[in-house]
Each structure stands twice: as C-alpha cells, then as structure tokens.
Amino acid sequence: MSQIVEAFSRLAEDYDRWYEGNPLFESECLAVEAMGEVPHPSLEVGAGTGRFAARLGLDFGLDPSLEMLRLARKRGVAAVCGRAEELPFGDGTLAGVYFLFAFCFLEDQEKALSEARRVLGPEGLLVLGIINRASAWGRLYQEKAASGHPLYRWARFLTPEELVARASSQGFAFKRAVSTLFQSPQGPPQVESPREGVHPAAGFVVLSFTKT
Numbered sequence: 001m002s003q004i005v006e007a008f009s010r011l012a013e014d015y016d017r018w019y020e021g022n023p024l025f026e027s028e029c030l031a032v033e034a035m036g037e038v039p040h041p042s043l044e045v046g047a048g049t050g051r052f053a054a055r056l057g058l059d060f061g062l063d064p065s066l067e068m069l070r071l072a073r074k075r076g077v078a079a080v081c082g083r084a085e086e087l088p089f090g091d092g093t094l095a096g097v098y099f100l101f102a103f104c105f106l107e108d109q110e111k112a113l114s115e116a117r118r119v120l121g122p123e124g125l126l127v128l129g130i131i132n133r134a135s136a137w138g139r140l141y142q143e144k145a146a147s148g149h150p151l152y153r154w155a156r157f158l159t160p161e162e163l164v165a166r167a168s169s170q171g172f173a174f175k176r177a178v179s180t181l182f183q184s185p186q187g188p189p190q191v192e193s194p195r196e197g198v199h200p201a202a203g204f205v206v207l208s209f210t211k212t
C-alpha cells in the first residue's frame with residue numbers, strides 16, 4: 001500500500017467527519033451539480049468515503065483504501081477497490097468518470113487520464129473537481145502540505161490551466177467549467193452559488209471534458 005493510501009486509511013473516520021453539515025461541502029456539491037445531469041453508468045475515481053458519489057447518485061465509487069470504502073459502502077455506494085492508474089472496468093463501458101478532490105493525490109496523473117479515456121464510451125464525459133493551486137484556498141493547502149499535514153503533504157496541486165493542458169495531452173477536449181469557493185478560508189464557512197467558467201480566485205473549480 002502506498003504511503004498516501006496508508007494515510008487516508010489511518011485517518012478515514014476523521015476525514016469523513018469534516019463533511020457533516022459543512023457549508024463548504026454543500027457549495028462544492030452545488031458546483032458539481034451545476035455541470036448538468038450525471039450520465040449513467042458513472043464512476044467516481046478516488047471516491048473515498050463516498051460523500052460525493054452518494055449525493056450525486058454515481059453508480060460506482062472506486063478507491064484503493066478499504067477503510068475509506070467501508071464508510072462509502074455504509075452510505076449505499078457500490079464500492080470498488082482499485083487504483084486510478086489501473087481501472088477494473090472494460091473499454092468503453094462507462095458514460096461518466098469523476099475525480100473530485102482526488103486527482104492531486106494520484107501517483108501517475110497521465111496514466112489515470114489515459115485509463116479514464118479507455119473506460120469511457122465515445123460520448124463519455126470526464127469531470128474533474130480540483131482545489132485551484134493559484135487561489136487563497138490553494139495557498140492554504142500548500143502551506144498545510146509544507147508544514148507536514150498527514151494528507152496534504154502528498155498532494156500535487158494544479159491550476160485549472162495546468163489541468164486542461166494535462167487532459168488535452170491525454171486525448172480530452174475541454175468542454176465547460178464551473179467555479180466556487182470565492183469566500184476567504186479565514187471567514188466563517190458559507191454556502192455559495194457556483195459561477196460559470198474558470199475564475200482565478202475560486203478555490204474549487206470543476207471542469208468537464210469529452211474525448212477527442
């Protein structure tokens with residue numbers, strides 16, 4: 001087991017607790033939901049404890065951590081143990097693949113994108129939700145990482161522009177983006193409505209892609 005997966009497994013319960021009644025989670029869900037209807041069948045890669053997969057009604061949640069998946073299963077998510085770099089799904093079998101707060105933790109981001117491309121059908125939709133490295137939230141998480149945070153120390157944060165370049169290099173065309181978390185990380189958390197497009201100040205940006 002990689003050190004990243006070991007860290008998530010050790011902290012699964014604490015990680016999951018953060019979401020309970022959190023206005024930031026609600027804001028993030030609103031942003032993903034603003035991307036439109038979920039196509040079926042859909043998979044979340046790096047689904048963790050299944051908070052997003054359950055809320056969005058995704059068909060499968062994949063993660064390498066059994067401790068994270070145990071909580072996802074309790075939430076009714078069809079949990080699949082596996083890695084983004086080697087998806088246990090056949091070619092062209094899925095209509096949607098989602099990576100939410102997981103892409104920065106992957107060992108091989110290019111391989112994960114090529115695997116997502118392989119399992120998606122010709123009209124398939126790829127959706128990536130990331131912490132924007134260039135935002136105040138991105139800076140906060142980089143500071144946490146630099147001071148040895150047990151989870152964020154493993155993350156490789158990207159800007160939306162870097163993500164678009166990486167996805168393009170793996171055969172994806174950018175379709176649409178929605179941004180949220182314009183609020184300061186220092187203030188009391190509030191529910192926000194998402195805004196269309198990529199905004200440099202947004203802490204969380206959701207981007208969708210289709211296969212070229």
Ligand SMILES: C[S@@+](CC[C@H](N)C(=O)[O-])C[C@H]1O[C@@H](n2cnc3c(N)ncnc32)[C@H](O)[C@@H]1O
Nearest residue numbers: 008046047048064065068083084100101102105
């Ligand atoms: C920050 S959590 C995100 C979980 C969930 N998407 C959410 O937002 O609540 C990142 C997840 O990525 C998973 N992960 C780490 N390496 C992975 C890999 N190579 N393939 C798939 N998932 C991985 C971790 O186990 C963890 O559950």
